[in-house]
Amino acid sequence: ADNSKFPVVLGFSGARPAVEWQLALARQLGFDQDATLDHDQRFHAAPQPVPHKTSVLPSRLFQWLRDAPLEPFVARAGNGIVFHRHEMVTTKPALPMGLMQRVKSEFDPNDILPGLRV
Numbered sequence: 001a002d003n004s005k006f007p008v009v010l011g012f013s014g015a016r017p018a019v020e021w022q023l024a025l026a027r028q029l030g031f032d033q034d035a036t037l038d039h040d041q042r043f044h045a046a047p048q049p050v051p052h053k054t055s056v057l058p059s060r061l062f063q064w065l066r067d068a069p070l071e072p073f074v075a076r077a078g079n080g081i082v083f084h085r086h087e088m089v090t091t092k093p094a095l096p097m098g099l100m101q102r103v104k105s106e107f108d109p110n111d112i113l114p115g116l117r118v
Contacts, residue, residue: 043074048085052088056080 010031012022044050056064058080065075065082074082100116 007039009035009037009039011040039072040074043072043083050083050085052084052086054082054084056082 008031010022012026014017014022054064056075061075061077061080061082064099067075068082068084069086071086073082073086075082085086097116104113113116
């Protein structure tokens with residue numbers, strides 16, 4: 001795949017001093033062309049629907065993007081929301097059922113609350 005054709009558009013919001021600081025940092029990283037957020041509007045206005053909305057910890061967004069197919073998407077780094085049209089197979093980590101049961105037993109010794117579900 002030709003990664004040179006994959007545009008990255010950064011958008012900042014907030015108090016003016018914070019945005020100016022973010023813009024200065026982005027320029028240091030090589031983002032020196034002015035842009036608009038038209039990509040976001042075009043992405044959501046496209047004829048094909050946006051069927052997938054994935055929530056990722058902001059600290060893990062880069063990993064998610066690295067593993068994602070090279071297809072158009074809109075990612076919000078501040079909250080970790082990614083809108084995309086491709087299907088991604090995700091696996092949930094195993095829950096620590098033993099620990100969860102011990103916590104439930106400690107705080108619900110009379111077993112009043114519903115049992116744990118996987």
